[in-house]
Each structure stands twice: as structure tokens, then as C-alpha cells.
Amino acid sequence: MRSPSVLSTAALLALATVPVTAFDDNIIYPQQQKEAFNTTEIPRAPLPWGKVNFLHTTDTHGWLDGHANVPSWGADWGDFVSFVMHMKDKALRKKVDLLLIDSGDFHDGGGLSDSTSPKGAVSDSIFENIDYDILTIGNHGVRTGAEALNVHHNLSRVFGDRFLTSNVDVKENGIFKSIGNRYRAFQTRNGLRIVAFGVTINDRGRDLSNTEVYSAGWIFEQPWFDEAMKKEIDLYVLVGHAPTYAPCLDPKKDNPLVCLRDRIRNSTDKPIQLFGGHAHHRNFTCYDEKSSGIESGKYCDTVGWVALNDVPSPTWSGAKALLGDEPHPNKSCAVGNQGDIQDIPYLLDRRYLDWNRVTFAYHTVNLEGDTSNPSVPASFDRPLGRKVTDDISKARLLLNLTHFLGCAKEDYCFNCKKVGQDGNIYELLKLALADTVVKKERAHLARVVLSNDGTIRDNIYQGPFTTGDAYAVVPFPNRFQYIANMSCHDFKKMTSSLQAKQDVSCIDDGDHNDSSVINEEGHGSQSQSHLELRSIFDDRSYHQATFSHKPEQQNGEGKQHSPGYTTHDALGNDGDDTLHSPVIEDERYMKLFWANASFPNPSHYPPSFDMVFTDYLAKRILDALKKTGAPYTEKDVISYMPRTYTSRDVLVDYTARNWDHDRKNCPIRKPGER
Numbered sequence: 116m117r118s119p120s121v122l123s124t125a126a127l128l129a130l131a132t133v134p135v136t137a138f139d140d141n142i143i144y145p146q147q148q149k150e151a152f153n154t155t156e157i158p159r160a161p162l163p164w165g166k167v168n169f170l171h172t173t174d175t176h177g178w179l180d181g182h183a184n185v186p187s188w189g190a191d192w193g194d195f196v197s198f199v200m201h202m203k204d205k206a207l208r209k210k211v212d213l214l215l216i217d218s219g220d221f222h223d224g225g226g227l228s229d230s231t232s233p234k235g236a237v238s239d240s241i242f243e244n245i246d247y248d249i250l251t252i253g254n255h256g257v258r259t260g261a262e263a264l265n266v267h268h269n270l271s272r273v274f275g276d277r278f279l280t281s282n283v284d285v286k287e288n289g290i291f292k293s294i295g296n297r298y299r300a301f302q303t304r305n306g307l308r309i310v311a312f313g314v315t316i317n318d319r320g321r322d323l324s325n326t327e328v329y330s331a332g333w334i335f336e337q338p339w340f341d342e343a344m345k346k347e348i349d350l351y352v353l354v355g356h357a358p359t360y361a362p363c364l365d366p367k368k369d370n371p372l373v374c375l376r377d378r379i380r381n382s383t384d385k386p387i388q389l390f391g392g393h394a395h396h397r398n399f400t401c402y403d404e405k406s407s408g409i410e411s412g413k414y415c416d417t418v419g420w421v422a423l424n425d426v427p428s429p430t431w432s433g434a435k436a437l438l439g440d441e442p443h444p445n446k447s448c449a450v451g452n453q454g455d456i457q458d459i460p461y462l463l464d465r466r467y468l469d470w471n472r473v474t475f476a477y478h479t480v481n482l483e484g485d486t487s488n489p490s491v492p493a494s495f496d497r498p499l500g501r502k503v504t505d506d507i508s509k510a511r512l513l514l515n516l517t518h519f520l521g522c523a524k525e526d527y528c529f530n531c532k533k534v535g536q537d538g539n540i541y542e543l544l545k546l547a548l549a550d551t552v553v554k555k556e557r558a559h560l561a562r563v564v565l566s567n568d569g570t571i572r573d574n575i576y577q578g579p580f581t582t583g584d585a586y587a588v589v590p591f592p593n594r595f596q597y598i599a600n601m602s603c604h605d606f607k608k609m610t611s612s613l614q615a616k617q618d619v620s621c622i623d624d625g626d627h628n629d630s631s632v633i634n635e636e637g638h639g640s641q642s643q644s645h646l647e648l649r650s651i652f653d654d655r656s657y658h659q660a661t662f663s664h665k666p667e668q669q670n671g672e673g674k675q676h677s678p679g680y681t682t683h684d685a686l687g688n689d690g691d692d693t694l695h696s697p698v699i700e701d702e703r704y705m706k707l708f709w710a711n712a713s714f715p716n717p718s719h720y721p722p723s724f725d726m727v728f729t730d731y732l733a734k735r736i737l738d739a740l741k742k743t744g745a746p747y748t749e750k751d752v753i754s755y756m757p758r759t760y761t762s763r764d765v766l767v768d769y770t771a772r773n774w775d776h777d778r779k780n781c782p783i784r785k786p787g788e789r
Contacts, residue, residue, distance in 0.1 A: 146496055147181060147191050147472055148508060150517070150579065154186035154471045156677065156786045157489055158692045162478055163422045163442045163464040166211050166433060167307060167350065170202065171411045171419030172245075173218035173392035174253065177228025177238045178415040178587065180507050180516070181470070184523075184578035184783045187679055187693070188416045188470045193504030195418070195470070196244050197497040201479035210434035212303040215245060218392030219253030219315060219356035221270070222262070224414060224572060226516040226586030227507070233265045237510045243273050244503050251279050251313030252294055253356040253392065258318075260286060260325025263294060271295040279313025279354065282334055282371055284327040291327055298343045305433030307426065310343050311352040314371040316393060331374030332366040344382060349428040351379055351387040359391035359400040359408030376406060386426055386461065390419070397467045397691075399684035401448035405461050407685070412467065414573065414587075417680070420466040420692075446686050467682060468692040516583030520767060521774025522781035527575040530700045540571055540588075541704045547769035549710040552595055552727060554755050558713065561724035562597075563606070565709040565732060570762055578783035580774065585767045592761035593729035598751045601726040605745040612739040616705040622719040677786035707732075727755050729762055 147153070179192035190198075199215065206213035221235055221242060222228040228238035235242075257263045263285040271278040271294055278295035285294050299311045317328040334340050355372030363374035376387055380403065389400075389408030397417060398410040411419025424437075424444040437443050444464040468474050472491045476482055482489040511517050525538055532538035548564040573587050603621035610619060679695030682688070715721060728736055733752060740747045775781070 146491070146501070146504065147189055147194050148183060148504070148511070150183040151181050151189035151191070152183075152186045152783060152785070153189055153491070154469070154473050154677075154693075154786055155488055156187070156469075156473070156693050156695075157482065157486055158468070158474055158477050159694055161441045162420055162466055162692075163444050164209060164211060164437060164439065165422035165424040165444045165463065166305075166431070166437065167303075167423040167426050168206065168211060168213045169216055169388070169390070169419070169421040170199065170213065171216045171218070171390050171409060171421065172415075173356075173390070173411050173419075174220045174395055174413040175217075175242070175415050176220055176224025176255070176413070176590075177222050177235070178225040179238055179241050180225065180227050180511055180583065181415060182576070183581075184576035184584075185416075186471065186783070186786055187677060187695075188414075190415075190471045190475060191504055191507050192241050192244070192415070193500045193502070193507060194472050194475055194496075195415075195500075196503050197495055197500030198418075198475035198479060199245055200497050200499070201475075201495070205479065209438050210305065211437070212305050212307055212433065214248040214303065214352070216352075216354055216390045217245075217247050217250035218354055218390050218411075219251045220255045220392065221253070221266075223255040223258070224587060224590050226514060226583040227510060229586055229590055230514045230516065234262060235265065235269075237506075237514075239270055241503060241506060241510075243270070244499065247274060247277060249277055249279060249299065249311045249313065249352060249354050249390075250274060251281075251354050251356060252283055252315055254316055254318035254321065256294075257283065257285070257315070257321040257326040257328065260322045263322070263326050267292075267294045279311060280315070281312045281375075282314045282329040282331070284329075286325040286327075297337070297339045300343065300346045300348070302430065306430040307350060307428050307433075308346075308348045308430055309350050309352055310346050310348045311354065312343070312375060313354045314375060315356040316371065330367045331363070331369070331371040331378065334371070334375065335366065335378055344379075348385065349430070350423075350426050351385060353379075353387065353389045353408075355389065356392045358394040358398075359389050359410055360394075360398060372408070373402075376402060376408075380406060386423070388421065388423065390421075397680055397682045397684070399465050399686055399690060401685040404447065404449040404459075407448050407463065409465055412680075415470050418468040418470060420468060422464050424462040425460060448685070465684075465686060465690055466692045467680065467690050469679070474692060511583060514583075516581060516586070518582045519776070519778050520580050520582060520585065521770040521776055522778065523575050523577050523580045523770075523774070526577050526784065529571070529574065530703055531698055534704060539704070540575060541568065541708060543575070544571060544765070545708065545710040547765045549712040550773070551765050551768040552756060553712070554597075554725075557599075557725060561711075561713050561715065561721045562727055563709045563711055563724060564595075565707065565726070565728040565736070566762070567708075567729075567732060568704050568706050569731075570729070576783065579778055579781050580770050582767060585770070586763065589763050589766055591731070592763045593731045594754070594758055594761055595727055595756040596730055596733060596752050597725050597727040597755040598747055599725055599753065600723045601747070602723055602745075603720045605740065605743070605747070606720070606724075606726060608743040609736065609739045609745060610707070612743050613707050613735065615707040617708055620719055622716065622721055677784075725755075 181191040182188040228235050256266045267285050276296045280293050280295040281297050283294050284291040357370050357372040361370040363369045363377050366374040387406035391408050391410045395413035397412050400408045409419050411417045422444045444462045446464050447459045476491040476495045480495050483492050484490045527540040527543050552564045607619040676694050676696045678698050681697040682690045
């Protein structure tokens with residue numbers, strides 16, 4: 116079975132052309148995607164509103180159709196559109212500011228973005244329905260020059276001076292030019308004066324020939340930066356596709372987001388608010404009493420909320436005092452403060468919202484029904500939101516993303532289960548690699564099939580598993596190559612050189628249990644406290660753990676909360692908008708692993724076998740072979756599977772062949788179920 120075919124841009128863009136006026140208010144149109152389930156868990160309290168407020172998204176990666184099997188994240192982009200429109204109305208009534216922020220990475224993750232050519236042909240048009248005030252590009256926007264140009268010509272031009280790339284260029288007609296604006300100086304509706312910058316990390320996987328990502332040090336030398344710093348402003352807003360916790364020790368090579376903050380702080384004591392990304396988790400960082408940063412999850416699982424109070428401004432024309440019954444910001448980043456909160460002039464708060472309709476309605480139009488079974492009133496859905504949801508439904512059908520592959524009888528996750536246990540997604544991938552990556556004319560020969568932890572990008576959740584889910588779990592289409600008849604001893608030395616934590620015992624030497632500890636790119640092995648497996652930053656000194664290991668939380672009726680984010684950050688333990696029981700993480704999986712197949716004796720490696728691997732690993736494998744003196748070179752590397760068969764097809768084929776196909780008897784895990 117194949118992954119869905121890539122369709123033409125023209126055919127797909129037609130999905131976004133249905134006018135809002137074509138929708139009849141008397142007809143019930145889709146509200147989230149029809150396969151999705153609404154959560155029954157409501158937020159713990161209303162949001163704290165300040166005079167300046169922010170809604171923040173990051174690392175959406177094309178996940179605009181929502182998570183059908185996870186009620187906490189069941190909403191789609193149309194539901195988010197309706198939520199944003201209600202929140203803007205609420206800000207108008209309160210006479211305060213609400214700004215919309217995105218920190219980049221629009222593709223490489225969901226089938227809605229990745230199954231078209233170019234990536235984002237449809238998903239970008241859907242994404243554009245949120246009227247962002249400031250946004251930037253992510254590292255996945257510069258993986259190829261073609262994709263960077265596509266962002267430059269489309270997303271950047273749609274958002275105009277609000278799309279900021281202070282340190283990112285793309286080559287067009289032989290000339291490097293900024294993908295978006297370098298900075299933005301503007302006044303909010305209520306007169307607050309803001310200067311904003313947008314930066315991105317320098318990803319080693321980018322297109323080095325056609326894109327350029329400059330250091331923070333380069334930014335500081337530019338005339339436009341001096342121009343921006345001379346503006347009369349009240350607040351700096353720094354949007355970065357970079358973690359907020361990774362420090363700046365050297366502006367020429369370190370985290371550009373934090374380096375930019377440090378440089379601005381050295382020049383002024385004005386408030387600075389950072390919005391980070393790339394780390395794929397929830398976190399809040401305090402730098403000093405008037406500068407802080409938030410990260411807001413990934414894959415449309417989180418909406419970040421930041422509320423600032425009393426940002427000094429001589430041009431403010433909004434509310435003099437906060438209106439409404441909602442709480443007000445009452446926290447501070449002031450170091451060592453033990454006094455009365457009234458003595459602190461700059462107060463703030465943050466919240467991490469689960470991405471579902473119940474959450475969105477609770478904070479805007481209120482819910483119907485009782486707390487054990489809440490429902491979303493019809494007044495929540497705006498015509499534009501319904502149109503976007505309908506466009507998503509059409510696109511998913513056209514792209515074959517709803518095709519049922521099989522039923523997942525349990526969750527398969529990164530590290531909530533130990534190595535070797537059922538429920539560990541990499542153990543599932545091993546089975547799939549052994550079952551599907553087979554060269555027919557060599558199927559009878561022993562083989563090992565190597566992969567790496569970065570192959571997997573998301574969990575599989577209990578319930579129906581579709582082609583769209585398969586795109587999300589394995590978004591990178593790597594081809595399979597092999598070296599024929601590799602000596603077991605050479606393989607053993609190579610994997611040892613790569614510090615692979617998997618036993619190799621060659622049948623003719625009696626050697627057993629040869630394993631070594633995975634090394635974090637030379638920094639020592641340690642488990643991570645969040646699900647991101649790809650962070651380029653190894654210094655965790657600013658990092659606050661995303662998941663805690665507290666006892667299971669229960670509400671007043673004794674109902675267990677569903678597993679999810681239980682965040683501890685620089686402001687404490689009350690950032691999560693909805694209470695969850697913690698996700699228990701045992702250990703990080705090995706960076707390099709492999710599946711064995713067609714072994715004459717399953718417990719021992721034969722004297723020689725085919726070594727199969729993805730082209731992504733080819734250079735690393737050849738370098739290790741050379742280092743150990745093994746007699747293999749590039750000339751020995753041959754295509755193993757047809758070029759059309761990639762790592763993205765492995766789970767599609769395996770689940771279609773081996774999982775139960777009774778969709779009607781394929782329940783998801785509901786909130787509170789264990």
C-alpha cells in the first residue's frame with residue numbers, strides 16, 4: 116500500500132476559494148473534524164487578562180486538522196479561528212490589547228501540509244485565516260531553497276510587514292534577500308508602542324547554498340538594527356524559532372533569541388517579552404523583573420497565553436483600570452521577591468491552553484451542560500471558522516488522509532514505556548522495518564535494518580490509524596540503501612563506534628552483551644524531560660521540566676484526569692489551563708537502532724548479512740566504517756528498495772497488513788480512562 120499521492124497545487128488551492136457568504140446559517144456545517152472527539156475536561160479557571168495580552172502558537176507543522184484520537188487536542192484550525200475572533204471581541208470590550216504571535220515551522224509533520232507539492236500548498240492558505248500580528252519562519256522553512264522561496268512569495272507577502280526574518284535570507288535570482296521584514300515598529304489599537312524582531316536558529320540541516328541564517332552578532336552590526344533601537348517604544352517583542360531557555364554566551368554562534376534579549380537589555384530597561392519555539396514543549400523563562408519568555412507546545416496541542424499589566428506608556432489610550440470578572444496578572448519575575456505583590460510595578464501571568472473546542476468555548480462564550488459533560492454552544496462557531504473547518508475536511512478527503520489503515524489497540528509513545536516493552540513506538544517500528552523493508556530477491560538472506568530516533572516525530576494514539584496519522588508519525592521520506600554481505604565483526608565495530616546501545620553477538624566468536632551508552636552528540640547520555648528529540652541546544656541551564664512526576668491528580672468527584680502536560684516553569688505549577696495526570700517518562704530511546712530479520716538463529720548474528728539503512732544515515736555509517744578500518748566505501752552502497760519506497764511507507768504498509776481492520780470496534784482512550 117502506498118502513501119497518498121501528491122496532487123497539483125492548482126487543484127488543491129481551489130479548496131480555499133469558497134466565499135464565506137456561501138454558508139447558510141440555518142445549516143449545520145462541520146465543527147472540528149468528524150472523526151474527532153470533544154474532551155469532557157474543562158479549564159480550571161478563567162484566563163488572567165492584563166492591559167497587553169498575547170495568544171501564541173508555534174511549531175504547528177501542518178497539524179491544522181487536529182488530533183482525532185486525543186480529545187484534549189481535538190479542535191481544528193477552524194475552531195481556532197472562531198476562538199481568536201471571540202477573543203478579539205473580548206479585548207475590544209475590555210479596551211485592552213490582544214496580539215497574535217507565531218514562532219514558525221509550518222510544515223514537516225502533518226499530512227495536510229506535506230502531501231502537496233510544494234509543501235503547504237493547501238495548509239498555508241488555511242493557516243493564513245488567523246490575522247497574526249507578528250510571526251517568523253522556522254528551521255523547517257529553510258530546509259530547501261525552494262521551500263524558503265515559497266514562504267517568501269506566499270506567507271511572507273500575505274502578512275506583509277508582520278512577517279519578520281531579522282536573520283534569515285533566501286537566494287532569488289542569485290541574490291540573497293530577507294524572506295520577510297527585518298523588524299516591525301508599530302502602535303497597537305490602544306496606542307502601545309512596540310518594536311518587534313523575528314529570528315530563527317541556524318539549523319545544520321538547512322539548504323546551505325540557497326539560504327542564509329545569520330548570527331545575533333550580525334544583527335547587531337546592521338544599520339536597520341540601530342534604526343530600530345532609536346525608536347521611542349514601550350515594549351520589545353522578540354519572536355524566535357528558538358528555545359527561551361538556551362543562554363547566550365557568544366552572540367556569533369549561540370541562541371539568537373536570547374542573545375537579542377541580552378543586547379537590548381544592555382541598552383534599555385524597557386520591558387521585553389519573548390516568544391520561543393523549536394523545543395516542542397511548554398515552558399516559561401524569567402530573565403529579570405521585566406523580561407520573560409514563553410514556549411507553547413507543538414503540533415496544535417497548545418495555545419500559549421501571556422498577560423502583562425502596567426507596561427508604562429505615555430501614549431496608552433485603552434482602559435485605565437482592568438474591567439470584567441476575570442483575574443488579573445499577579446505574578447512577577449522579580450528575583451528573590453518576598454514582599455507584597457502590590458509593591459511590584461510590573462506584573463504578568465501565563466497559561467497553556469489545551470487545543471480543544473471545550474477550552475475555546477469556556478474562555479469565550481461559556482459552556483452548556485454540567486461540568487461532567489459540557490457542550491459547546493452554537494454561538495461559538497463563526498462563519499469563517501466553519502468555512503475553514505469545511506475546507507480542511509475537503510482537503511483531507513482529496514488527499515486521502517482519512518483512509519483507515521488499522522486499529523491501534525493501545526498508545527505507542529516515545530518513552531512512556533521502556534526499551535523492549537510493548538507500547539514503545541520504536542519497538543513497533545522495529546517490527547515494521549523487519550516486516551516491510553524486504554528486497555524480494557534477497558528476502559531469504561539475513562539482514563539488519565537500521566534507523567534512528569529522529570525517524571519518529573509523534574506518538575500513535577489508541578484508536579483508528581489513518582494515512583494522515585502515518586504522515587504525522589513519520590514525516591521524513593528517507594530512501595533505503597544497503598551494503599551486501601557485511602561481516603558481523605565489522606558491523607559490531609561500526610555500531611560500537613557509533614555508540615549504539617544494542618547488543619551484537621556474532622555467532623562465531625561467542626561474544627555477548629557488547630553494548631555502550633548512547634552519547635548526546637558528545638555531551639553524555641541523559642534522559643530528557645520533554646518529548647522533543649531534535650533540539651540542537653544541549654545546555655539546559657534555563658530549562659524548566661515540562662512533565663512532572665507528581666501523584667495522579669483527581670477532581671473533587673474522584674475522577675482521574677487524562678494523561679497530559681503537567682508543567683512546572685519559572686512561575687510555578689499553575690500554568691496548565693486544564694489539569695492532567697502526569698505523563699510518566701522512563702528513558703530516552705537509543706539514537707541508533709535496528710531490526711533483525713531472516714536470521715537462521717534469532718539469538719545470534721550470522722557471520723555476514725545485508726546491512727540496510729536509510730540514506731539519512733549513510734554518511735554517518737560510512738564515516739564509522741572508515742574509522743574502524745572496515746573495507747567498505749560509497750561504491751558498496753546500493754539502493755535496497757525502489758526509490759519510490761521510503762521510511763514514510765513503513766508504518767503505512769505494516770499497519771495495513773497486521774492490525775485489526777474493524778473501524779467500528781476501535782475506541783479511542785477517553786479522558787480519565789487508563
